[in-house]
Amino acid sequence: VIALVELEEGPRMLANLEGVEPVPEALPLDLPLEAVFERVTDEIALPRFRPAGTRA
Amino acid sequence: MRPGAVAIAGAAETERLGEIPDQSMLGLHVDAALRALADCGLTPRDVDGLACAGLQPYLPTQVAHQLGIEPRWADATMLGGCSFLIHVRHAAAAIEAGHCEIALITHGESGRSRLGMGSYAGPGPDSLQGQFELPFGTAGPTTLLTLGALRFLAETGITREHVAAVVVAQSQWAARTPRAARRTPQTVETVLAAEVIAWPFTRPMCCLVSDGGGALVVTAAERARDLARPPVYVLGTGEATGVPMASQLADVTRSRAFARAGAQAFEEAGIGHGELDHLMLYDAVAHLPLMMLEDLGILERGASGPFVAAGHTAPGGRLPVNTNGGGLCYAHTGMYGMFLLQESVRQLRGEAAAQVPGVRTSLAHGIGGMFQAAATVILSNQRP
Numbered sequence: 001v002i003a004l005v006e007l008e009e010g011p012r013m014l015a016n017l018e019g020v021e022p023v024p025e026a027l028p029l030d031l032p033l034e035a036v037f038e039r040v041t042d043e044i045a046l047p048r049f050r051p052a053g054t055r056a
Numbered sequence: 057m058r059p060g061a062v063a064i065a066g067a068a069e070t071e072r073l074g075e076i077p078d079q080s081m082l083g084l085h086v087d088a089a090l091r092a093l094a095d096c097g098l099t100p101r102d103v104d105g106l107a108c109a110g111l112q113p114y115l116p117t118q119v120a121h122q123l124g125i126e127p128r129w130a131d132a133t134m135l136g137g138c139s140f141l142i143h144v145r146h147a148a149a150a151i152e153a154g155h156c157e158i159a160l161i162t163h164g165e166s167g168r169s170r171l172g173m174g175s176y177a178g179p180g181p182d183s184l185q186g187q188f189e190l191p192f193g194t195a196g197p198t199t200l201l202t203l204g205a206l207r208f209l210a211e212t213g214i215t216r217e218h219v220a221a222v223v224v225a226q227s228q229w230a231a232r233t234p235r236a237a238r239r240t241p242q243t244v245e246t247v248l249a250a251e252v253i254a255w256p257f258t259r260p261m262c263c264l265v266s267d268g269g270g271a272l273v274v275t276a277a278e279r280a281r282d283l284a285r286p287p288v289y290v291l292g293t294g295e296a297t298g299v300p301m302a303s304q305l306a307d308v309t310r311s312r313a314f315a316r317a318g319a320q321a322f323e324e325a326g327i328g329h330g331e332l333d334h335l336m337l338y339d340a341v342a343h344l345p346l347m348m349l350e351d352l353g354i355l356e357r358g359a360s361g362p363f364v365a366a367g368h369t370a371p372g373g374r375l376p377v378n379t380n381g382g383g384l385c386y387a388h389t390g391m392y393g394m395f396l397l398q399e400s401v402r403q404l405r406g407e408a409a410a411q412v413p414g415v416r417t418s419l420a421h422g423i424g425g426m427f428q429a430a431a432t433v434i435l436s437n438q439r440p
Contacts, residue, residue: 002192002193002199004203004204004303004308012303012304013188013303014188014189014192014194014203014301015192016192016193024255024256029206029207029210046191
């Protein structure tokens, strides 16, 4: 899922969502999110987001 | 520019369109150029200005060499699919300034067959898009032009059915257009039932991928009147830069570039929104014409969806839009803007496949890249 995410601090960024079904019904606008960081390589981590309060 | 001082004297598309497995990008430029010149009774020797846009560098040099000419004015402005509308604006200024007399604008793109397209592979990892968009899986127009679409629908009250109605209307124009690639009339139901490409967009809501090209001959109105075809006068033009990344639009439900380019063109033309008989609106994805109708100020915010669904832009409607079938149904080479202008010229000459009776004024509006630029050209068959 590709999503535009507005941070509480103001900026808007492109990111991926995880922890949510990739279907329209599960992806309402203004869904509260929290950041998680995916380690892609030893040097690179990418921010990702999941619905707030669903961290495993 | 004075409205009507400069005119489009010649116009033509490539002989073939759609899938052309044996003609290179450069070959398509040359085919279009020779046909546009022949259209108005000129030859390459008459050309002293040349504008081209594409992903390869030095395109005007390459095209000039192929045509055997040495132009004294060149414009390689590359701002995506609207570049050719910008070339018309720049050519008009160059002609007024005396920098050239006969400006040729060419487009050729082997968008489907990828012949002679060069090695450009898109934004690199150190580019803005490479750092901030591509890592999240974006893959061209269907994932970038659509980013703000759900918010656009939510804020305007425009529905997915309204977006499907854009395809329905254009499929009706395409059904009347032998060169169109998608000629099967659609209904809202068939559009919505098709495969989802990027929610909420289905395949018929996304443009074609085609091979083809087109060219225009631009010159002073006085000169154009001595040539073989009736002049199509340039009343007003506008150009605007947008944002380097679609995700960074100030408001993802609007394009300030659309609005700015349009406002310049209307001001220069000295006409009102109600004086347009025909529109060509760049439709890489089906919601863009709706955004353009609103951002250009032709319709109120939220009014575009119901307007299209009521059939007003379809054959017999009061404001025909994308009468060749558009990028959705006619052809889309990748940089589609040239085809907007070609259809505007055909309608104003009275020679379109799906001709609208009595067209006197036509507006073409294009987007460049993923909201990276925009341009507007207002044309008329009447000299003001």
